[in-house]
Amino acid sequence: MTSGSTPTVDALQVWVLDFPTDAPEADGTAHWDTTTMVLVRALSESARGYGWTYGSAACALVITELLADHVVGRSAFDVPAANEAMHRALRNAGRPGIGGYALSAVDIALWDLKARLLELPLADLLGRARDGVPVYGSGGFTSYDGRQMEVQLRGWTEKDRIPRVKIKIGEEWGTREGRDLARIQRAREIIGPGVELYVDANGAYSAKQAIRLAKRFEDSDVRWFEEPVSSDDLAGLARVRAAITADVAAGEYGFTLPYFAAMAPTVDCLQADATRCGGITVWLRAAALAQAHGLELSGHCAPHVHAHASAAVPNLRHLEWFHDHVRIENLLFDGTLDPAGGELHPGADDTPGHGVVPRNDVLERHSRTAYAGPANN
Numbered sequence: 001m002t003s004g005s006t007p008t009v010d011a012l013q014v015w016v017l018d019f020p021t022d023a024p025e026a027d028g029t030a031h032w033d034t035t036t037m038v039l040v041r042a043l044s045e046s047a048r049g050y051g052w053t054y055g056s057a058a059c060a061l062v063i064t065e066l067l068a069d070h071v072v073g074r075s076a077f078d079v080p081a082a083n084e085a086m087h088r089a090l091r092n093a094g095r096p097g098i099g100g101y102a103l104s105a106v107d108i109a110l111w112d113l114k115a116r117l118l119e120l121p122l123a124d125l126l127g128r129a130r131d132g133v134p135v136y137g138s139g140g141f142t143s144y145d146g147r148q149m150e151v152q153l154r155g156w157t158e159k160d161r162i163p164r165v166k167i168k169i170g171e172e173w174g175t176r177e178g179r180d181l182a183r184i185q186r187a188r189e190i191i192g193p194g195v196e197l198y199v200d201a202n203g204a205y206s207a208k209q210a211i212r213l214a215k216r217f218e219d220s221d222v223r224w225f226e227e228p229v230s231s232d233d234l235a236g237l238a239r240v241r242a243a244i245t246a247d248v249a250a251g252e253y254g255f256t257l258p259y260f261a262a263m264a265p266t267v268d269c270l271q272a273d274a275t276r277c278g279g280i281t282v283w284l285r286a287a288a289l290a291q292a293h294g295l296e297l298s299g300h301c302a303p304h305v306h307a308h309a310s311a312a313v314p315n316l317r318h319l320e321w322f323h324d325h326v327r328i329e330n331l332l333f334d335g336t337l338d339p340a341g342g343e344l345h346p347g348a349d350d351t352p353g354h355g356v357v358p359r360n361d362v363l364e365r366h367s368r369t370a371y372a373g374p375a376n377n
Contacts, residue, residue, distance in 0.1 A: 007076045007117055012068045012106065013041040014371040015363065016057040019328045026143035028170025028204030035324055036368075037332075038063070038101070039358065042109040044076050049113025049353060053275040054302065054325065055101040057368065062102035064371045066093055071106060076117055079110045083281040096255035100276050107279020108305055112353040121347025122308035122354045126284070129314040132343035133307055136198060139323035140167025142179075146186065152323065153190045162321065162342040164196035166224070170204025177209075181216055188220040198224035199246075205229055207236040214244040222246045226271070231263070238266040251286075252276070252300040260286050264293035269317055273300035280309045291315040304329045307337055307346040308354050319344070332362050 017037045024033055038059040042049040053059060070085040086106060090099040115122040137156030140149055149167065156162040167187050169180040188197055199222055201210065210228035225246040229236035231253050241248040251271035254260050255278070264270055270290040274283035283299075283306075290297040296317035299306035302325050310319050321339050330336050333356035337344045347355065 007044040007046065009042055009044060009071050009074050009076050009082070009110065009113070011043045011072060011372070012063065012109075013043070014060045014063050015039045015367050016060050016369040017332070017363070017366040018368050019331070019366055021324060022327060023148065024143045025141045025324060026171075027141060027168040027200065028202040029173060030202070031143070035328060037328060038105055039363075040105045040109040042071075042076075042106070042113045044113060044117060047113055047116040049109045049111070049116055050356070050358065051105045051108025051110070051112060051279070052302070052305065053101040053105040053108075055275075056098055058098050059102040059105065060369065060371055062090075062093070062099055063106060066090065066099075067102060067106055071110070076110070076113050079107065079114055080281055082110055083107050083279060087278070100255040100278060104275050104277065104279040104282075107281050108274060108354075111280045116353040119352050121350060121352060123311040123347040126280075126309060126312035128311050130311055130316070132345055133310040133316065134164075134318040134343055135162060135303065135321040135339050136164035136166055136196070136318050136342075137162045137323075137339075138166045138198075138200075138301075138320045140165070140183075140187065142168045142171040142183075149183065149187065150190050153187060156321075157191050157195050160339050160342075162339055163194070164198065164223075164318065164342065165191060166198035166200055166226070166320075168202065169199045170201030174201070174204040174206070174209055177213060180213065184217045184220050184222065193221070196223045197221060198226065200226035201228050203227045203230035203233075207233070207239045210236075210240045211243045214240070214246060218245060224249055224269070226250065227252075234263060234266045237263070241266060241268060249298060254286065257282070257285060257289060260289050261293075264290060264295060267295070269298050270295050271298045271300045273302065274305050274309060275302045280305075283309055284312065287313040287315060301325050302329075303344070304333065304336060304354060304356050307344045310344075311346050329356070332358055332366070334359060 039052045231250040247268035249269045272286040287297045299319040301322040335356040
């Protein structure tokens with residue numbers, strides 16, 4: 001960057017990448033064997049920033065056709081202004097859903113670009129509230145057999161020494177309660193008494209069903225019950241929260257601050273996903289909103305998106321070390337983080353930005369489509 005000059009965002013480039021899972025994956029309400037990432041590169045004269053979301057390939061067209069013109073040519077330092085411009089550009093197309101995913105990926109790339117231009121780790125640019133970011137191992141898919149679940153849980157707790165883990169329950173929309181309970185009990189046997197056990201139903205249960213099952217798995221000392229009912233059922237979340245001992249959590253599908261504000265009184269811990277809610281810009285605002293309600297915030301998935309921003313949040317509870325996304329990010333990027341001991345230490349080596357850069361050979365191998373957005377000529 002030339003001294004005294006203000007760098008601009010000169011172009012956006014977008015890739016749609018497909019990554020087959022390493023085994024069939026399922027939760028309470030969905031099955032999948034491929035995960036799609038939409039990756040954005042924001043370019044200025046002297047740096048490149050990267051952001052991404054896990055969502056539909058249609059996000060790429062939203063970026064190139066609706067958002068890029070509102071970003072390219074702007075100061076690379078004014079990320080909140082670009083975020084607001086993108087938000088307004090989606091008025092008629094729809095901000096929640098695919099529009100939110102697309103906006104988020106660009107916002108993340110812009111924060112990374114700004115930090116790289118300033119030659120700072122993103123955590124230092126945002127300002128640290130902590131050095132270590134606690135993580136929990138997340139996976140335990142309902143499609144796993146007993147051996148697959150055991151290998152995964154032991155990998156987190158014995159190899160990586162992560163003291164908190166989560167498995168999926170609510171199999172087939174809550175119709176296999178017996179297997180759900182047996183898997184919870186088996187998970188507790190595998191990890192032992194010194195590790196926190198979390199469960200995630202992905203909205204598969206009704207409120208009464210969730211309450212009944214939660215009382216039955218109290219003996220397994222489950223500390224966290226994520227989306228026991230649909231995250232759109234705020235009355236149901238509040239009802240479950242009032243009736244059980246485990247903390248109730250939700251929020252991963254939040255796209256706007258009013259959504260988080262409405263949810264906050266119904267949960268014990270608010271979740272937010274920077275790859276959906278509006279990027280790092282809005283994720284940090286969601287953290288402040290949670291703090292205003294006396295709540296902690298938990299980062300949902302995409303750990304290398306969230307790690308540096310998490311270090312800036314005083315009311316952070318933890319960050320999800322999600323198997324599918326960890327595997328993809330370790331494959332695609334150089335510079336990924338180590339969860340050993342149950343904490344990440346973003347920016348410890350002073351690498352600028354969020355610290356990861358795509359490997360070109362992996363990018364080419366998994367790319368379905370690539371787009372060159374408008375350039376600032």
